[in-house]
Amino acid sequence: MDQQNDHQSPPDDLHQILLLRPPPVFTIHEHYFSNKFHILKAYESPLPTHDFLREYAQSVKVVLCSAARPITADIIRELPALELVVSQATGLNHIDMAECRRRGISVTNIGDVFSDDVADAAVGLFIDVMRRITAGDRFVRHGSWPVSGEYSLGFKLGGKKVGIVGLGNIGLRVAIRLDAMGCIVSYTSRQQKHSTTFTFYPNVLHLASNCDALIVCCSLTNATRHMINNTVMRALGKQGVIVNVARGAIIDEVELVKCLVEGEIGGAGLDVFENEPNVPKELFGLDNVVLLPHRTGFTTESFHDAAQVLLSNLEAFFTNKPLLTPISSEF
Amino acid sequence: MDQQNDHQSPPDDLHQILLLRPPPVFTIHEHYFSNKFHILKAYESPLPTHDFLREYAQSVKVVLCSAARPITADIIRELPALELVVSQATGLNHIDMAECRRRGISVTNIGDVFSDDVADAAVGLFIDVMRRITAGDRFVRHGSWPVSGEYSLGFKLGGKKVGIVGLGNIGLRVAIRLDAMGCIVSYTSRQQKHSTTFTFYPNVLHLASNCDALIVCCSLTNATRHMINNTVMRALGKQGVIVNVARGAIIDEVELVKCLVEGEIGGAGLDVFENEPNVPKELFGLDNVVLLPHRTGFTTESFHDAAQVLLSNLEAFFTNKPLLTPISSEF
Known part of the structure; x- marks a missing residue:
């Protein structure tokens, strides 16, 4: 009884x-x-979660959520007092936004805190795949250098046509970095961005047909799910490289693995996967892929900043002040 | 006899x-x-090499050399007709320049052909070490992601003070790329470069004391051999990162390994080593280092361009035209 009081x-x-x-x-x-x-x-x-939620159903106004544990309509329904969902992510595909809208529940994301770090790591993955850095590191650590005279050449970045899929906060930062490296940057996005001079293509197939590489930076929505399909990959071509720092399901992963294994595209740098933390095992033996455990935003500095954004949103809510990084209801 | 005639x-x-x-x-x-x-x-x-050289001693005017087989004073002395040494490298520490000068032998390097690629790979190594890309790839390929809840944070690039050691063709390109990523770039070089606004430090110790990372891009000369010593590494500090895309011997490798193993510096991205192709085995177990087999310039495109530069120098020599990429005799 004491313990229950303590809980409530x-x-x-x-x-x-x-x-x-x-x-x-x-x-x-x-x-x-x-x-x-x-x-x-x-x-x-x-x-069990259901019982735990029922115990706090009348009092819980705020959920701080993890991308690894989606906030589904079912969970929202179990929390009738819920007023705010606070996320540490940039993308919000792990939250049932329709149900939040219906209930008038506010949602905050992490704003721009991770954008620079994700963009840096996207560029790092791109250089890594093109220039075979991780593969070279394996070559040295396995002791192959003194015994193998083989010269494995990578590909030059300068002059390569790179297409940014989604020119938002992250995509624009990737574009600026690659531009400084001499890449020819173009993009596709929901709308053309008139504030930049990068070439706009109305859809990802046009973009892929005109590019040597795609860097996927857009949100995962019903419109973008499996947007990078077999047709897009074949349009990119046998030398083509795909980097994904957005969400795994934007790419048809089964087709991606097939294209990589069969040499229909040239390589991939992947931070995200359709069924995390599970990564298709067929990729583990390939030298032309670089695989990260969904952590392009993970730096000491960004985590400190992210904690401040989360705290600011929580404090704003409880003191009836405007939220720092609210998601608009049209999302 | 026929064979000998064929040789000569x-x-x-x-x-x-x-x-x-x-x-x-x-x-x-x-x-x-x-x-x-x-x-x-x-x-x-x-x-044996000596006998082979003697056979062609009177006729050989041109050597096309490899960095893996130094052109020593002894070899030059065995070739009294030698007039030109053509190298595919940027740095010329594998050629006895003093003996060439004394004999009036011309030397050509590869000019600027590899500079963009080396700069790209230097940036790739820096991002890789800071953001633990190669370590993350190992983590995923070993199947650790589903079983380990550990969050390994890297470090943000934006705002980091990065010192370029040698602001030549390569160093300047590295500086421009890191500037676009929000790093605060400074440098040391034989002379201050008045064409840039990056902060100049008169020596590498001052530079290290004021930086979070050093990117080594200078030539290997008697003045730069073991320039990055224990004192410089300690000035850089426990979080400090060193990237070397120049020559291994610019860093005191024994001290570098010691500092990395003992945590006196934070990490390293190394394309070059003192005794290639041998890499100190103590580095193989470290997650905060990335190791490449001296190939930051190795791309399909740069190799094509390099072949053209070598051919142009050879053709210029044999048609008495000016060499394309001669090294000045003050080198």
Whole structure:
């Protein structure tokens, strides 16, 4: 009984924040949050999630969510007092936005905090695939250099036509970086961006037909799911390189693996996958792919900044001030 | 006797080019050369090098050399008719320049052909170390992602103070690329370059003391050998990163390995080593280093361009025209 009371009422006047699963920024900087809020950790409770949610159903106004544990319509329905979903991600495909809109629940993302780091890592993946850096590192560590006279040539970046898929906060930063390296940058996006001089193509197939590489930087929505399909990959061609720092499901992963294994495209740098943390095993033996565990935004500095954005949104909510990084209801 | 005659006189009027060992560009594009010149391949002869050289001593005017087989004073002395040494490298530490000067032998390097590619790969190595791309790829390929909840954070590039050691053709290109990524670039060089606004430091110790990372892009000379020593590394500090795309011996490698193993610096991206192709084995187990087999200039496109520069220099020499990329005698 005591324990139940302890569960239902915070030990002092701290506001409740529900976590179904801790997002990485919380894991690293938990003390920032636990000093200011009463954290309800569903993932540490012996109760099944459903029972845990029912216990706090009337009091929980805020969920801090992790991309690894989607906020589905079912979960939202179990929380009738919910008013705010706070995400540490840039993309919000793990939140049922339609249900949030219907219920008038506010949603915040992380804003621009990760954009520079994701753009840097996208460029890093692109250089890595083109210039075979990770493959070269394996070659040296395996002790092959002194015994093999083979010269494995990569490809020059300068003069390559690179298509940015989605010229938002991240895509634009990638474009600027590649432009400085002498790449010829073009893009496709929901609308043409008149603030840039990069060449616009109305769709990804046109873009792929005119490019040596695609860097995928757009949101995952119903319109972009499997947008990079077999036709697009064949249009990119046998030397073509794909980098994905957005969401795995924007690419038809089964087709991507097939194209890579069969040499229908030239290589790939992938931070994201359709069924994370599972990566298609066929990729593990390929030297022309570079594989990251969804962490192009993961730096010490961005995590510190992200924690501040999360805290600012939470504090704004509880003091009835404007949210720092709200997602507009048209999203 | 017939065979000896065949050795001494080319089968037709093609000019002789001596190769002690084939440089990579020659290996890939041999047909370009063998169509135009009579190639004397010391490395395919059953004769010891000394005997082979003696056989052609009176006729060989041109050596096409490989960085892996230095042109020493001894070799030059065995070739009294030598007038030109053609190198496919940018740096010329593998040629005894003093002996060439004394004898009035011309030397050509490869000019600017590799500069963009080396700069791109230097940036790739820097991003890779800072953002742990190669380490992340290993993590995924080893199947660790689904079983390990560990979040390994890298470091942001934006705002980092990066020092370029040697602001020549390559260093300047690295500087421009890192500037576009939001790094704060400074440099040291033999002289201050008044054509740039990057901050100049008069020596590498001052540079290291004021930087988070060093990118080594200078020539290897007596003045730069072991210039990056223990004192410089300690000035760079425990988070400091070193990238070397120049020559291994510019860094005191024993001290570098010690600093990396003991955590006295934060990481390194190394394309070059003191005793290539041997790489210190202590580095193979480290996740904060990226190791390449001296190939930051190795692209299909640069090798094609390099072959053209080599051929142009050879043709210019044999037609008494000005060399395309001569090294000044003050080098």
